[in-house]
Amino acid sequence: MAGICDRSKDIGPFVPQADDDLIICRCEEITKGEIRKAVHMGLWTMTEVKRMIRPGMGLCQGQTCSKNVKRIIAQELGVSPAELEESTARPPVRPLEMEVLGNEVEEL
Amino acid sequence: MRRYHLVVIGAGPAGLSAAIEAAKHGMKVGVFDENARPGGQLFKQIHKFFGSKEHKAKIRGFNIGNELLKEAEQLGVDVHLNSVVMGIYDPLHITVAEDDHITSYAGDNILVATGASENMIPFEGWTLPGVIGAGAAQTLMNLHGVKPGDNILMVGSGNVGLVVSFQLLQAGCHVKAIIDAAPRVGGYGVHAAKVARTGVPFYLSHTIVKAEGNEKVERVTIGQVDSHWQVIPGTEKEFDVDTICLAVGLSPMSQLTRIAGCKMVDRGGLVPETDEYGQTSVDGIFAAGDVAGIEEASSAMIGGRIAALAAAKRSGFVTEDEFETEYQNQHASLMKLRKGMFSHENKGRTDLVKTDEGYPLSMSLLKNGYIAEDEIGEYPGVGRTKKVGVHPVIECTQNIPCNPCQDACKFGCIEVGETITSLPVVKEGSKCVNCGMCVASCSGQAIFLVDEEAEEGFATITLPYEFLPLPEKGDKGTALDRSGKAICDAEVTQVRTSGAFDHTALLTMKVPAEMANRARFFQKREGVR
Numbered sequence: 001m002a003g004i005c006d007r008s009k010d011i012g013p014f015v016p017q018a019d020d021d022l023i024i025c026r027c028e029e030i031t032k033g034e035i036r037k038a039v040h041m042g043l044w045t046m047t048e049v050k051r052m053i054r055p056g057m058g059l060c061q062g063q064t065c066s067k068n069v070k071r072i073i074a075q076e077l078g079v080s081p082a083e084l085e086e087s088t089a090r091p092p093v094r095p096l097e098m099e100v101l102g103n104e105v106e107e108l
Numbered sequence: 109m110r111r112y113h114l115v116v117i118g119a120g121p122a123g124l125s126a127a128i129e130a131a132k133h134g135m136k137v138g139v140f141d142e143n144a145r146p147g148g149q150l151f152k153q154i155h156k157f158f159g160s161k162e163h164k165a166k167i168r169g170f171n172i173g174n175e176l177l178k179e180a181e182q183l184g185v186d187v188h189l190n191s192v193v194m195g196i197y198d199p200l201h202i203t204v205a206e207d208d209h210i211t212s213y214a215g216d217n218i219l220v221a222t223g224a225s226e227n228m229i230p231f232e233g234w235t236l237p238g239v240i241g242a243g244a245a246q247t248l249m250n251l252h253g254v255k256p257g258d259n260i261l262m263v264g265s266g267n268v269g270l271v272v273s274f275q276l277l278q279a280g281c282h283v284k285a286i287i288d289a290a291p292r293v294g295g296y297g298v299h300a301a302k303v304a305r306t307g308v309p310f311y312l313s314h315t316i317v318k319a320e321g322n323e324k325v326e327r328v329t330i331g332q333v334d335s336h337w338q339v340i341p342g343t344e345k346e347f348d349v350d351t352i353c354l355a356v357g358l359s360p361m362s363q364l365t366r367i368a369g370c371k372m373v374d375r376g377g378l379v380p381e382t383d384e385y386g387q388t389s390v391d392g393i394f395a396a397g398d399v400a401g402i403e404e405a406s407s408a409m410i411g412g413r414i415a416a417l418a419a420a421k422r423s424g425f426v427t428e429d430e431f432e433t434e435y436q437n438q439h440a441s442l443m444k445l446r447k448g449m450f451s452h453e454n455k456g457r458t459d460l461v462k463t464d465e466g467y468p469l470s471m472s473l474l475k476n477g478y479i480a481e482d483e484i485g486e487y488p489g490v491g492r493t494k495k496v497g498v499h500p501v502i503e504c505t506q507n508i509p510c511n512p513c514q515d516a517c518k519f520g521c522i523e524v525g526e527t528i529t530s531l532p533v534v535k536e537g538s539k540c541v542n543c544g545m546c547v548a549s550c551s552g553q554a555i556f557l558v559d560e561e562a563e564e565g566f567a568t569i570t571l572p573y574e575f576l577p578l579p580e581k582g583d584k585g586t587a588l589d590r591s592g593k594a595i596c597d598a599e600v601t602q603v604r605t606s607g608a609f610d611h612t613a614l615l616t617m618k619v620p621a622e623m624a625n626r627a628r629f630f631q632k633r634e635g636v637r
Contacts, residue, residue, distance in 0.1 A: 023235050032230070063225050067359055067377070082374045089366035091195025094142065096205055103209040107110045 007044065011077055014040040024072065025065040027058020032072055039076040046087040049073060056087065059095055112138040112186075114419050115202055115215030117193045117364060120148020121405040122397025122412035123221035124176040129416035131183035133425045138213060139185055140204055142192040145251075147173035148223055150405060152246040154278075155271055156551035156610070158296075158510040160528050162441050163406045166512040166549050168610065170250075172405075196220075196368040200392050217392050217419035220365050220380070221412060224358035224398035229263075232318035238325030242272040242355035249279045257351030261328050262286040263316060264355030265477075267295035267404070272355060273303045278575055284347045287314040287330050289337060292458055292474040296450065297506045298552025304477035305629040307592030312475055316352070317344055325350055360399045368393050375401055385435070386415030394419055410442040448507035448529035463531060464507050478590040479503060481626060488533040489522075489555075498542040498559040498568075501625075502532045504552060516549035547572050548609035557616075560624045567624035568601060573615040578603055579632050587619045587627035596623050598630055 020033025034053055043049045046056075046069065055069045056062025062069070066086070074081040092101070114130045116123045119141035127137045145151060153169020164172050180187065192205040200215045226241035228234070238257065242264065245256040260281050262273045265288035273283050286303065291313045293300045304310060317329040317339055332343035362372065365380040371389035372378045380388040380395045388395055394415040397408035414435060421431040446452060449460060449469075461469055467487060472480035485492040489502025500521055502513065507529040514524040514532065521538040524530050540557070547555045547570060557570035569587075579585070579600045587598035602616040619627045 019232065022230055022232065024230055026235055061363075063359075063361070064228050067227060068230055086366070086372075086378055089363040091197075091203065091367055092192075092205070093194060093363045093367070094192050094205075096192075096194060100205050100208055100210060105209040105211050107211050107213070 007042070009077075011040070024068050025055035025058065025062075027060055027064075028054045028056075030055040030065075035069060035072050036076050039073055044073070044077060046070060046073065046084055050087045061093065061095065062087075109201070109212055109214050110138075111214040111216070112136050113216045113423055113425070114138075114416065115200075115213060115218045116140070116221060117202065117219065118148065118221035118223055118397070118399070119143075119146035119187060119189075120221060120223050120397060120408065121150050121172075121176070122223075122408040122415075123148070123219065124173075124180055124412070125409040126219050126221060126396060126412035126416035126419075127185045127187075128176065128179050128183060129413040130420055130425075131180070131185050133417075133420040135416075135420060135423070135425050137185045138188060138215075139180070140188045140191045140193050140202070142190070144190055146177060146187055146189060149243070150176070152243070152250045153271075153405065154250055154275060156612075157406060158508060158551050159406045159445060160509075160511045161515065163409075163445060163509075165510060166516075166551055166610075169405065176409075193364060196364050196393070215392075216423050217394065218368075219386070219394040219396060219412070219415050219419065220362075220368075220388075220399055221395070221397045221408075222361045222364060222399045224360050224377075224402055226354065227357040227359055228354060229316075229356050231316045233320055233325070236319055236321055236325045237323070238321070238350055239319060239352045239354065242268050242353040245351070245353045246272050246275060249275055255279050255281060256353070257349070258282060259284055259347075259349040260351045260353055261316075261330075261347055261349045262353050262355060264288055264357075265290070265293045265295060265300065265310065265312070266355060266357070267299055268358075269353075269355030270295040270299035270303055272353060273308060274299070276353075277303070277306055277308070281351075283308045284349055285309050285311055285330070286477070287311040287316070289313065289315045289333055290458075293477055294456075296508050296552060297470065297473040297479075298504060298508070298550075298554040300473065300477035301479065301503065301590065302553045305588055305590050305592050307588060307631075308477075309592075310475075310477035311345075315339065319352055325352055328352055358398060358402050360402065362395075362399050365393065365395055365399070370395070377402070384414075384439075385418035386411060387418055392419075392422065407442060407445050410438050410445070414438050414442075444528050445509045447527070448509055450506075450508060463505070464527075464529065465531060467505070467531065470505050473505065476591065478592075479505060481590070484590075484625070488531055491534065494560060496561070497540065498557050498570075499540045500534055500546050501556045501558045502534060502546075502550075503554045503556070504532050504550070507531065508552075510551060512549040512551065513546045513555060516545040518543075518545070522546055542570075544570060544604060544614045545608065547614055548606075548612040553612070556628065558624055560621060562618065565621050566618050567621045568616050568618050569624065569627055570602075570614050570616040571628060571630065573603075573613045573630070574611065578605070578613050579615060579630065583632050585630055585632040587617060587623060588629040588631055589626045590628050592629070594631070595626055596620055598627065600630065
């Protein structure tokens with residue numbers, strides 16, 4: 001983590017790639033190019049990218065794409081994916097209707 | 109709030125085994141699973157399991173699932189289905205969405221056994237309908253009776269890719285190829301061989317370039333990769349397929365342990381750090397099965413039992429001494445599975461050239477999915493000398509933890525020995541009675557009964573056969589060699605089925621004598637009797 005916390009590191013300019021229009025997050029339809037651009041906007045963590053452009057915030061909650069999103073961010077930053085922290089996990093871990101969430105039943 | 113001595117999240121092999129173990133020791137157990145049916149992946153596993161008797165070897169996965177369910181029920185375990193655990197809260201509470209409401213439960217201990225989900229790799233066209241996980245294909249076929257497609261490309265040659273490919277063939281699909289970016293077949297050689305001999309080609313060091321189609325997958329392009337995983341121009345090949353199955357690894361579904369504040373480590377996916385008993389960094393929260401590190405179902409079942417024992421000790425249901433004895437038993441059983449070529453320490457190695465005994469590994473098996481004809485005689489289950497009469501030929505050439513063949517032969521022809529990863533040896537001078545138990549018991553479908561001189565000029569070969577409709581005596585067709593190539597005419601002389609064979613039919617075919625050590629599969633010629 002230490003390496004990527006140093007925001008003064010020069011990661012170079014955003015250079016378009018042939019597969020930038022490849023969809024990475026299917027639920028929210030976020031492309032590889034959008035994620036790469038976000039990194040160059042200064043969003044260097046999974047949490048920041050997720051909050052800004054929403055990969056992993058759809059129906060599957062990042063179950064499908066988070067590994068790939070992580071790999072793309074890491075590649076752009078020139079670090080190993082293992083150095084990136086996962087975005088915060090918080091309940092509910094599955095999409096849940098407000099109607100259900102608001103209906104708490106006590107089982108005895 | 110309802111309280112359990114042990115709350116288990118996930119009713120797969122690890123979770124159910126843990127529930128059983130805990131209930132046996134007097135704990136009140138509640139198991140929660142988001143699915144409509146319990147059993148996790150077990151009920152999709154229609155193949156026979158590896159291991160030894162204590163690991164339920166040669167029993168089909170779904171039958172193991174049924175056994176576990178029955179046992180859990182008899183022990184009074186509460187199994188909550190369609191119950192999604194939304195979060196874990198301090199102190200050891202879970203909130204569960206069930207039907208139209210949420211309910212909280214308290215646990216003296218919580219075991220997270222939520223398993224894993226399939227990895228996806230993005231490539232051009234990967235969002236087209238028809239690109240699915242191999243596990244999804246398995247769910248369609250084995251739980252819902254739906255054929256995923258007609259023409260399939262399998263991506264990934266690990267055990268998942270190989271086992272699902274075989275199941276796709278059983279379902280009547282045409283598997284056009286199995287590809288893998290790695291230079292070696294990742295799964296058990298025996299799984300690869302049983303697919304290869306039906307005629308499925310393997311392309312190692314190959315990746316997907318793109319999938320194309322109007323509205324859905326109609327075509328896929330693959331290409332060979334160089335040492336930097338880049339496609340070498342000019343090596344592209346096209347296949348007409350309607351389905352692409354991805355079997356490119358699993359990721360632990362460890363969100364709940366992260367929510368609970370467990371210390372995590374990255375092992376190709378975040379897993380909670382645990383001690384040898386499955387205890388995470390948060391006192392009272394345990395993890396077992398794939399969520400604690402990707403392995404297979406047999407290890408998951410033992411891991412679940414160990415975690416349950418640790419929870420039982422923590423809550424005073426077993427004494428320190430009882431725990432120690434039972435833990436040692438489980439641990440010993442687990443260590444047996446974790447030996448050999450596919451153990452943790454050897455996983456992904458590409459430099460292995462010899463078995464533990466010093467036999468050369470079949471390079472053709474690792475590269476093409478089948479053992480080459482000049483390699484096969486090297487192994488102790490085959491041998492180079494010609495034998496008289498019917499005898500077993502065991503094409504088991506890698507150190508995998510499995511030994512049912514040894515017990516299957518009541519006449520002492522087969523020896524694996526104490527170390528269950530050793531290659532089976534066909535003992536010199538032993539008398540085979542052609543009972544076929546070894547053929548049916550081999551989870552890898554790697555045992556054949558061969559009679560090189562069954563009659564003048566002809567040999568007979570008995571092979572395990574798991575396709576429907578079953579051929580009948582007198583059927584004429586073609587014999588395929590280990591690579592799936594048609595080599596000669598063949599005639600079915602016998603088809604044996606028996607309860608003891610557990611749905612593995614024993615097909616005996618007659619081939620010209622010189623084909624005795626080459627012919628390994630039978631393909632019926634349509635309309636010919």
